Structure formats: C-alpha cells, structure tokens
Amino acid sequence: MVKAPKKLIEVALPLDDINAAAAREKSIRHGHPSTLHLWWARRPLAAARAVLFAQLVNDPGGERGWGKYPGQTKEDAQKERERLFAIIRELVKWENTNNEELLEIAREEIRKSWRETCELNKGKPGFDPDKLPAFHDPFAGGGAIPLEAQRLGLEAYASDLNPVAVMINKAMIEIPPKFAGKAPVGPIPDGEQADTRGEGGWTGAKGLAKDVRRYGHWMRKEAEKRIGHLYHKVKITKDMAKERPDLEGYVGRELTVIAWLWARTVKSPNPAYAHVDVPLVSNFMLSTKKGKEAYVEPVVEGDSYRFEVRVGKPQDVVAVKKGTTAGKRKAFVCLLSSVPVDYNHIRTEGKAGRMSSRLMAVVAEGDRGRIYLSPTSEMERIAHSAEPSWKPEAKLPDNPRDFKTPNYGLTTFGDLFTPRQLVALNTFSDLVQEARERVIADAKRTGWHDDGVGLDAGGTGATAYGDAVAVYLAFAVNKIVDRGCSICSWDSSRSSIRNVFARQAIPMTWDFVEANPISESTGNYLGGIYWACEVLKNLPSKNYGYADQENAQNQKTSHDKIVSTDPPYYDNIGYADLSDFFYVWVRRALSAYFPVLFSTIAVPKAEELVASPYRHDGKDNAERYFMNGMKQAMANLVQRSHEAYPTTIYYAFKQSDTQSTGTSSTGWESFLEAVIQSGYLIAGTWPMRTELGNRMIGSGTNVLASSIVLVCRKRDESAPSIPRRQFLRELKEELPEALEAMIGGKKGASPIAPVDLAQAAIGPGMAVFSRYSGIIEADGSKMSVHDALIQINKVIDEFFNEAEGDMDSDTRFCIDWFMQYGFKQAEYGQADVLARAKGTTVEGLAVAGVVETGGGKVRLLKFEEYPENWDPEKDTRTPTWEALHQLIRALRSGGEAEAGLLLKKMAERTESIRQLAYRLYTLCERKGWAEEARAYNELIASWHGTIEAADQALGKSREAKQLTLDM
Ligand SMILES: C[S@@+](CC[C@H](N)C(=O)[O-])C[C@H]1O[C@@H](n2cnc3c(N)ncnc32)[C@H](O)[C@@H]1O
Known part of the structure; x- marks a missing residue:
C-alpha cells in the first residue's frame, strides 16, 4: 500500500488571505488569462495556485501513526505550518504571479515533500524522487488550474469535452513552452522600430507574442484593403455643423466611424400605420457622461420618421431614457400612434421574418473623445450593401432560459450578426489562414526547420509554428465576435460597446451597435490582438503542457496524475450551448489544422455533464443524468489519480444552496453524497470567496462563498461499516483537534475567519463519516450525509461551548x-x-x-x-x-x-x-x-x-x- 503523508490542505489553510487575493483578482485585466478568450465562471488563479500548493506539500504535523516527525510537538508543527502559510500569502498576490524567486521557493517545497513521500515508499514503482508526478484537470474549461500547476513546476495535462476549452488550454499551457525562447519571424509593422534584443532576449513566449502582434497588424491592414469600403469615414460638412457647435472645428475633416447604432423595427400593430416599420428602442441616450451628453430625437413627419442626434442634456431625461418602451421592463409603443407594441406582436413579426432595423446614430472618433452624428441614408445603403459569402448555420438551442433570440425569429448563430458583421468576420477568418501561410514562409526564411508536421500532429517546426500563431490570431477574431454581433448594445455611461456575455446567456437586444473592427476603438481587431499578447507574455511557458478533448467519465489521462478539478455545477452554465457562439468562428479559421478537434459542426452536447431540463426531457431526468455522470467521472478519478496525493474538487456554490444554518442544502448534500459514493473519502472542505470583505456577511453567512474545495482521498476498499455510537465517539475525539488547527492552534495565528469556519469544519467531520463504508443507525439503515452534517455541527457547537x-x-x-x-x-x-x-x-x-x-x-x-x-x-x-x-x-x-x-x-x-x-x-x-x-x-x-x-x-x-x- 502506498504511504501517503497528509498534505497541508488536509489540515489548515490561510483562507482569508487566499480569498482576499481571489477577490482582488476579479478587477485585474492586464495579462489575465480571462482576456485571452472568454470562458464562463473561471476560477481565480490565486485560489487555484494556493489550493495546488497546499495539495502538493506535506502537512508538518505528519501522518498520525508513523511518527514521521519524531519529537515534534503540536506547537512545532503549527510554527512550520505558519512558514508554509507565509509562502502561500505571497504566492496568491497577483503581482507575484511571475516572481520566479518566490515560485522557485514554492517549487522546492513541493519537490521536498515529494522526496519525503518517495523516501516513505522506497522501492515501489513510480516513486522516483527526481521526477514529480504530472498534473491533470479533466474539466479544464478556461484552464486556470492546469496553468497554475504548470507554473508550480509540474507537467500539466488539461482535458475538456468542449473543443473551445481545449483550444484555450492549448493556447495557455501546450503551445507556449513549445516555442519558448524563440525570436519572432514576422514583418515589423510600418512605422515601428526593429526590436534590438538579441536571440537570447526572447524569454518565455515573448517572441511568439511579438509575432502574434506583427501578423495581427498585417491582418488589420489587409482587412482594410478588402472591406474598408464598408466602413466609410464620415465627412463633416458646414451643413452638419449648423446646429452643432461641437462640430465646428471638424468641418471639412473626415472622421473614422467607430460604431453604428441601430434600432430593430417591426410593422406597427396600428392598422393605420401597418405599412411602417416602427422602432423598438430601449433608450435614446447616447452619452450620459457629464458635460458630454448626447441623445437621439425621433422626428415624426406624417407616416414616416427620421432620427436626429442632439447634444447637451435633454429637457426631459426620463422620457429620452424610455426610448420607445412603454416603461421599464414593459414592451414598446408605436412611435407614430402610441399604440402598444406588445411582445406577442414582436414575436409574431420576428418569426415571420419581418423584423428589420433602422440606423439611429453613428459614433465617430473626435480629437478628444466620441462624436455623435445623425444617420444618413447613404450610411444605411453602405451597410446593406454587404454580402457575406458564408454564415454560421448552426441552430441556437431550444433553451428559453438562456437563449432569448429564437423567440423573435433569430434562430441560427448566423442570425445574430448583420451582413456587414458577417463579411468582416469572414474576412478576418480567411486572413488567419493567410497569415499562417506567411508565418510558415517567414519562419523558413529565417532558418527554421520545416518537416511539414502541424501542431496537432506534434510538430515543432515552421508549420507547427504557423498553426500556433494562427490559434492566437483566431482568438482575437473571437474577441470581435463577442463585441461584433447584433446582441451588443451601446453603454451610454461609458461610451463603449457591451459584449454579448454579461451573463451566461444570449439575451435579445432591441437597439444594438455595430463596431468598426478596422478602427482603433472599441471592438476593433487590434484590441483583441493586444489582449492576447498581454496574456501570452505572462504565461509560464515552461514545463510540458498538453491539452486534449476527452470525456471526464471515461478519460484515461488521469492515470497516476495529481488531480485538481472544477466540474460543471448542475445546470448553472450550459457551456456547450453557449460556446457554439465562438466555436463556429474558430472552427472556420482553424479546422484545417485541428481536423479532429473541429470535426463536428457544433460543440458536442450529448455527453456534457449539465442538468439541463431542455436537453434531458424534464427536470428529473436531467438531475438523474447529471448525478450518474458525475459519479462516474468521480469514480474514474478514484481509480486513476495518484494515490500519494489527495484530489481537490471545486464545488460551485449557488445562493439557493445556502440556508440560514449556513451549511446544508440539497444540492450540496447530493454532491457530497455522489463524491462519497464514487469511492472518495472527504478530508477537507474549504470555502472560497471571490467577493470583497465588506459584503462577506451581507445577508447571513456563506451566501457569498462562491465555491467550496473538497479535498478527497481514495477510501480503503475494505473499509468497514460502523455503528452510529462509534461515529459520534470518533467525531468527538478528532474534531476538536482539527478545529484547533484551523483556528490557528494555541499560539493564535488565524487562518480561518469565523465566516468560513462553519463550512471548513465540515471537512474533518466528513473525513470521519466518509472513511467508513457506512454508518449504521439503530434501525439498521445507513446514515445520510444530511444527518452526518447535523451531528458534525453539534460537535462544533460543543467545542466552542466548552471553551466558554x-x-x-x-x-x-x-x-x-x-x-x-x-x-x-x-x-x-x-x-x-x-x-x-x-x-x-x-x-x-x-x-x-x-x-x-x-x-x-x-x-x-x-x-x-x-x-x-x-x-x-x-x-x-x-x-x-x-x-x-x-x-x-x-x-x-x-x-x-x-x-x-x-x-x-x-x-x-x-x-x-x-x-x-x-x-x-x-x-x-x-x-x-x-x-x-x-x-x-x-x-x-x-x-x-x-x-x-x-x-x-x-x-x-x-x-x-x-x-x-x-x-
Ligand atoms: C466549471 S467549468 C471549469 C472551469 C475552469 N476551472 C476555469 O477556471 O475556467 C467545467 C467544465 O467542464 C466541462 N465539461 C462538461 N461536461 C464534461 C464532460 N463530460 N467531460 C469533460 N468535460 C466536461 C465544461 O465544458 C466546462 O468547461
């Protein structure tokens, strides 16, 4: 049997410092992986890093029974723990993300613990003190956990069912180490200086980032040649400036248009105006910035109307903010006759293909900020002249909770874009492929070997490099997809474009905005390139990394690997459905180079672990599907993962999971039940918060614990059942000591804040419960997780009462x-x-x-x-x-x-x-x-x-x- 020393995470954590860092990270954008490609509900890097470190280092208390640290007192152990906490406290800081000195201290602690483990298991296969086991996350998603494993010195494996997630992980952990240290090969953009750093100066992925930037610039320039005619500048005439003093200084100049604001229209339900397409506008304000107010005024003339842009504060702000709605959250009224335009009417019109759009305003780039202009028919004509050669035909799912547009006739992913947006996206996608050809040619010219083997087939030469650069260029296209579809609306308070996914859903928008992808402003292509490069420069880019598409229920990659993972939580997020929005575009650009990954027209859905009632024929079936699948995925991990390490599993907490008692709920209990039934024993439960401290206990405890990390060990297969009495006795024996370690031991350091204690204390209690195959009640039945939690809470109360x-x-x-x-x-x-x-x-x-x-x-x-x-x-x-x-x-x-x-x-x-x-x-x-x-x-x-x-x-x-x- 493998001797597996207890890890720090099984005993104590400086939770408050981790939570504070995770909360802080939320507001960080520069260089953060979240800006490389959108993924829903990413884990904070700080939490992932701290959890991994504490999962990888031995607890100084030693494993009970072996006397691993002979002569050591509890106080000594706590002091040593405090030293490890000090490392964690530094590790979680965002500014230390790439602090090599600190990371090396952490890596050495990890290696030291592994050497101790090898010493204990001397002679057994697989315990080579010079080779750390590798890491695997089978639900890798946006890749936070594998990335941090790689940063901490491990070989990192990531898998996910979703090809978009796989691609994100490739971009973060697989590609950068392959091309680390290489100088860029691309042409320097016009007007820029050559980079003088020598070959050795291109550390990490800096050379790769530079090339992404260079080819990104080339693509933008090419795009301008091909589609610039659709993005005409606007000439400011004397006429335009007549009633607009703010335009006087611009007369005769041509300004770049950065956004076109449209209103969707339907035929008026009023029979007298049934021939008129009336606008559905949620707000006529264009800018609410103080001193820079601008708004649209609809001017009605008989049975027609036009939009005029006015600057300054409107007299009736409330009315302007109402747009053509009938009031907040209500449907609309006919602009011409004030007759109600209800949602039923809009749905009918939309489904009959009669929903259209009218240009309301354009936003141009001024010398000192945005300039709002009235639309012209010429502008509309140009927009309508766009003829896309391709549009995504994949259907939006039948899921009215998260996908609102099918109700209004927008049923395919292609329907979410205007023709001009489609032309732009097609052009940029084509250019990704052309840029790749250039990368390969330029690489060869600068002396790279080329065996013609692509990245997908394990290549490392010029062709593979071309594929690699193409991945980031395609991700930048997806950035404009997110800000370049007709679901994007104009944010009048910030004068910028809102992206589609403010939530994990695709809503319906009435007035929408079209960005200019070849401008230098909101929603442009080079913006996407910039963000990709910032992330690339900050990636560890060392230690082997590998990402692939696998179903967690039957994957084999976890074999003898250390596992930390964040599975989907119930029905919170329909990853596969949502990600089709991006998949269709990234597939168009990259499927030739990753043929297997992109072999399906849409993201595979059937095996996704999500309790969607729409996909699984009702709520009960959905729940059954999810729980069975999750048990299977967990059982797979129990069988395969490395025995010397615990597995950590994140459980995403929902508000509805919490009750006033703070710790129990059906969702949470069934998840614990599933994990235990799959063969794990639970050795720890650590609440992770990403909200700021002052909101911590806004409405009772735990409500803002955004997730709980379960620390799991494989249960001994021959574990017996014990009677209830024995369970209670063991709880009383073991829990007080565990609680003491959590609240900082006698010396008074305090890793766990009271707000987190209730959830953290479940861990050691569940450890007692789940190390047996069952706890037998007096009537012969097995004790449920629910009842076990009640008993655990009682002992926790007694602990504090005794202290009293x-x-x-x-x-x-x-x-x-x-x-x-x-x-x-x-x-x-x-x-x-x-x-x-x-x-x-x-x-x-x-x-x-x-x-x-x-x-x-x-x-x-x-x-x-x-x-x-x-x-x-x-x-x-x-x-x-x-x-x-x-x-x-x-x-x-x-x-x-x-x-x-x-x-x-x-x-x-x-x-x-x-x-x-x-x-x-x-x-x-x-x-x-x-x-x-x-x-x-x-x-x-x-x-x-x-x-x-x-x-x-x-x-x-x-x-x-x-x-x-x-x-
Ligand atoms: C909560 S997310 C992981 C998020 C990730 N930790 C991060 O920080 O971005 C869960 C992931 O599980 C994936 N998934 C769902 N069903 C799966 C299955 N059967 N096999 C593998 N992955 C699956 C989803 O595609 C999703 O990316």
Whole structure:
C-alpha cells in the first residue's frame, strides 16, 4: 500500500488571505488569462495556485501513526505550518504571479515533500524522487488550474469535452513552452522600430507574442484593403455643423466611424400605420457622461420618421431614457400612434421574418473623445450593401432560459450578426489562414526547420509554428465576435460597446451597435490582438503542457496524475450551448489544422455533464443524468489519480444552496453524497470567496462563498461499516483537534475567519463519516450525509461551548446576556439573577466597564462606547469580554497597528479573546445579527496582521519574518 503523508490542505489553510487575493483578482485585466478568450465562471488563479500548493506539500504535523516527525510537538508543527502559510500569502498576490524567486521557493517545497513521500515508499514503482508526478484537470474549461500547476513546476495535462476549452488550454499551457525562447519571424509593422534584443532576449513566449502582434497588424491592414469600403469615414460638412457647435472645428475633416447604432423595427400593430416599420428602442441616450451628453430625437413627419442626434442634456431625461418602451421592463409603443407594441406582436413579426432595423446614430472618433452624428441614408445603403459569402448555420438551442433570440425569429448563430458583421468576420477568418501561410514562409526564411508536421500532429517546426500563431490570431477574431454581433448594445455611461456575455446567456437586444473592427476603438481587431499578447507574455511557458478533448467519465489521462478539478455545477452554465457562439468562428479559421478537434459542426452536447431540463426531457431526468455522470467521472478519478496525493474538487456554490444554518442544502448534500459514493473519502472542505470583505456577511453567512474545495482521498476498499455510537465517539475525539488547527492552534495565528469556519469544519467531520463504508443507525439503515452534517455541527457547537467554560464569570454573564438581549436594555432584576448564577454581580460588571446600569435597566456597552485610553496593564478587572470589545474598538479606530499594540499588552489572553470572537460570531450568525457578526469576523480576519503589528511593537521586524520564507 502506498504511504501517503497528509498534505497541508488536509489540515489548515490561510483562507482569508487566499480569498482576499481571489477577490482582488476579479478587477485585474492586464495579462489575465480571462482576456485571452472568454470562458464562463473561471476560477481565480490565486485560489487555484494556493489550493495546488497546499495539495502538493506535506502537512508538518505528519501522518498520525508513523511518527514521521519524531519529537515534534503540536506547537512545532503549527510554527512550520505558519512558514508554509507565509509562502502561500505571497504566492496568491497577483503581482507575484511571475516572481520566479518566490515560485522557485514554492517549487522546492513541493519537490521536498515529494522526496519525503518517495523516501516513505522506497522501492515501489513510480516513486522516483527526481521526477514529480504530472498534473491533470479533466474539466479544464478556461484552464486556470492546469496553468497554475504548470507554473508550480509540474507537467500539466488539461482535458475538456468542449473543443473551445481545449483550444484555450492549448493556447495557455501546450503551445507556449513549445516555442519558448524563440525570436519572432514576422514583418515589423510600418512605422515601428526593429526590436534590438538579441536571440537570447526572447524569454518565455515573448517572441511568439511579438509575432502574434506583427501578423495581427498585417491582418488589420489587409482587412482594410478588402472591406474598408464598408466602413466609410464620415465627412463633416458646414451643413452638419449648423446646429452643432461641437462640430465646428471638424468641418471639412473626415472622421473614422467607430460604431453604428441601430434600432430593430417591426410593422406597427396600428392598422393605420401597418405599412411602417416602427422602432423598438430601449433608450435614446447616447452619452450620459457629464458635460458630454448626447441623445437621439425621433422626428415624426406624417407616416414616416427620421432620427436626429442632439447634444447637451435633454429637457426631459426620463422620457429620452424610455426610448420607445412603454416603461421599464414593459414592451414598446408605436412611435407614430402610441399604440402598444406588445411582445406577442414582436414575436409574431420576428418569426415571420419581418423584423428589420433602422440606423439611429453613428459614433465617430473626435480629437478628444466620441462624436455623435445623425444617420444618413447613404450610411444605411453602405451597410446593406454587404454580402457575406458564408454564415454560421448552426441552430441556437431550444433553451428559453438562456437563449432569448429564437423567440423573435433569430434562430441560427448566423442570425445574430448583420451582413456587414458577417463579411468582416469572414474576412478576418480567411486572413488567419493567410497569415499562417506567411508565418510558415517567414519562419523558413529565417532558418527554421520545416518537416511539414502541424501542431496537432506534434510538430515543432515552421508549420507547427504557423498553426500556433494562427490559434492566437483566431482568438482575437473571437474577441470581435463577442463585441461584433447584433446582441451588443451601446453603454451610454461609458461610451463603449457591451459584449454579448454579461451573463451566461444570449439575451435579445432591441437597439444594438455595430463596431468598426478596422478602427482603433472599441471592438476593433487590434484590441483583441493586444489582449492576447498581454496574456501570452505572462504565461509560464515552461514545463510540458498538453491539452486534449476527452470525456471526464471515461478519460484515461488521469492515470497516476495529481488531480485538481472544477466540474460543471448542475445546470448553472450550459457551456456547450453557449460556446457554439465562438466555436463556429474558430472552427472556420482553424479546422484545417485541428481536423479532429473541429470535426463536428457544433460543440458536442450529448455527453456534457449539465442538468439541463431542455436537453434531458424534464427536470428529473436531467438531475438523474447529471448525478450518474458525475459519479462516474468521480469514480474514474478514484481509480486513476495518484494515490500519494489527495484530489481537490471545486464545488460551485449557488445562493439557493445556502440556508440560514449556513451549511446544508440539497444540492450540496447530493454532491457530497455522489463524491462519497464514487469511492472518495472527504478530508477537507474549504470555502472560497471571490467577493470583497465588506459584503462577506451581507445577508447571513456563506451566501457569498462562491465555491467550496473538497479535498478527497481514495477510501480503503475494505473499509468497514460502523455503528452510529462509534461515529459520534470518533467525531468527538478528532474534531476538536482539527478545529484547533484551523483556528490557528494555541499560539493564535488565524487562518480561518469565523465566516468560513462553519463550512471548513465540515471537512474533518466528513473525513470521519466518509472513511467508513457506512454508518449504521439503530434501525439498521445507513446514515445520510444530511444527518452526518447535523451531528458534525453539534460537535462544533460543543467545542466552542466548552471553551466558554474556561472564561471568567463576568464574560460568561455577558455571553448569556448578549444571547438574550444583544446590546439592548433589559430589566435590572433579570441581570441580577443571571449575574448571581454566573458567580458575579451587576455592580462588579459595571466596575469592570462592560455594562451600563440606571433607571432599573442594564445593557451591554457597544465596542464604540469603550474608553479610548484604556490600559489593560492598569485595569484590575478585565473580563475577556472587555478585552475583546476594546480590541474591536482599537481595530476600527486605528487599524491593525493600534489593535496590535493593545494585544501586546495582554498577550496571555490572545487565545481566549480569539475563542470568544469565534463564539460570538457564531451566535450573531444564528440570530441574523449581520452588523455585530461583521465586527467579530473582521477582528479574526485581521488577526494575522494584528499579531504582526504586535510582534513589530515587540521589536520583531517584518523583515525577520520574511526571512522565514527562505528556510
Ligand atoms: C466549471 S467549468 C471549469 C472551469 C475552469 N476551472 C476555469 O477556471 O475556467 C467545467 C467544465 O467542464 C466541462 N465539461 C462538461 N461536461 C464534461 C464532460 N463530460 N467531460 C469533460 N468535460 C466536461 C465544461 O465544458 C466546462 O468547461
């Protein structure tokens, strides 16, 4: 049997730091893989990196029973853990993504742990201390997890059923290492200087990125020659400037049009105007920027109308913002007669092919920002003159939840584009292929070998390089697909184009915008190229990487590999349906070079693990399909993955998964059940949040935990069943120690904030539950996950209640009083009775400074009421309650530094203060007291910083701490 030391992730994590970094990452765009190609619900890199590191390094506590670290105390282990946490805290920072020095420290820790594991398994096949096992993610999606595995020094394998996802993974982990360090071969764009760096200066994928840029520029120039006539500049005439002082300076100049704003139209339902195509406009505002307001005014003349653009603030902003709608979220009215145009009418018109469009305004590039102009019939004529040679015929799915356009007659993916948009996309797709030919020719000319073997067949020469560059050029085309279809609308507050996928759905839009892909503005091709290059430059581009199309239910790639994965969650996102939007275009550009991957006309759907009632004939069938498939995929991992490492599985939490108790729900329980049934035991459950701290407990606990990472180990096949009694005994034996490790051990570091504790604590409890083949109830039935969770929560409560027993009597009074009245006033008599029961007096409590008495009433002081000049070294009666609330006051008023100074003065109480904060947090959470809960959570969340500040005050410098990283 393989000896598998416990990994750090099975014991403790600096969760708050990971969550904070993951939340921060959300706002980062430059160089972030999310800007290479859209994928829905990507995991933050910070979370993926931290989870992997903690999954790969051994826990310093050692595996119980072997005495792996003889002579080591619990305190030693916690200190060592703290050192590993320090590495994680640095690793998760975005600015350290490519900090080689730090990454090498992390990689060495990973290798060290592997060498220890090999030592324990000496002589067994596969335990070569010089060769780390490889990594595999069978649901790789946007590729965050394999990318981070590669960054941490592992060979990375990624697979997904979806060809678009496979291509994204190829672009991130497979292609860059193949061509790392190579100088670019492409022609330098006009007007640019030659790059003087020598051959050795092209580290990582910088040379590849440069070529993507160079050929991108060439494509843009070629596109202008071929389709420039469809994107005419607009000449500003004296006439146009007559009523538009803002245009005066432009008279005689030709300006580039960057966007055309259209309104869809249907025939008026009013019989008197049944021959008129009336506009469906959700908003006539073009720009709401202060001082730069512009809007469209419809001018009605008899039975016709035209649109005129006005600048300045409209007199009736509300009316302008209403467009031709009948009000917010309501349908429309006929512009000519005000007769309602309801959705039924629009659907009927749309399905009969009678929906059309009218140009409302154009946006041109001015010297200092956007200029809005009235449309002309010539502009419309040019747009209508476009004749695409091809359009995607793939049908939109029958899924009214996520795909709204079929209701209105737009039933194929091709229908989502205007003819001019189709011509542009066809042109750019053709140019990807032509650029590839050029890359191959240029590479050969600059001395590359060429065996004619493409990337798909494992080539590394000129042909393969041509394929590689083509992949990124095609991704940039998909960037304009996302901003260049008739679902895109104009964002009047930012004067830019909204992309299609604000959500994981394709909505219907009424007024839409057409971008100019050959401009230098919003939605242009070079923008896509820029973003692709920024990502490329920041990819690790080292260590082997491989991506392929596989069904997770029967893939074989996981064999002896370390696995961390993020499977689809139930029916949240229909990846296959959504990705057809991109697939049809990337297939057009690249299918000749990746014939197998793009062999199907649309993305394969049948084997996708998604509980879609539309695809699986109703809700029940869909649920059954999903759960069975997921079990099979998990069982496959149990069989194949590397036995020395746990597998980590992300579970995407939905709001509806949480209840007021915070931890249980059917979705979550069935998922746990499926994982356990597939043969895994669950050794850890770590909530991952990507929301910012102040929203953390907005409406009760956990609601914003965006996912939970399950840490799974293969269950011993011969695991017995045990009776309920034994389960409860083992829970009581094991859970307290695990909880202690989570909340930071006796020394008081605090990796887990109270807000996360309820979910994190499930892990060690589930570990006890799931290591047996079953827990047998008194009536002979098997205990369900639901009941196990109830028992686990009971033990967690007891743990904190026991800690209360050690508190001073004043504090015990305060806890009970707080539980009943919070910070409200109540009768003195009741306080008196409670105080006696706890062995104290109300007067004593007043002297201690924790309550206020008067008028026959008593109330607890709020933290902001505590005196600022309090000195615990001079105070002779200091209940833990007082110490805790003083700390919160100090933290709120002077930050971690002030709280640290205070804590330093009562260092011996650190542990009891922290325990009390956890206890009070749990209490507030149950009562739904969000404001109070936040204060306790904040204190724990800042505990690490507060301790550091206290250490600094004690003379230990931050630098000295930092050095521990190098140990
Ligand atoms: C939650 S996503 C992964 C997201 C990824 N971790 C990221 O950060 O972008 C789940 C993925 O599972 C894929 N998938 C669904 N069914 C599958 C199957 N049967 N086999 C393999 N992959 C599948 C979907 O295409 C999707 O990309």
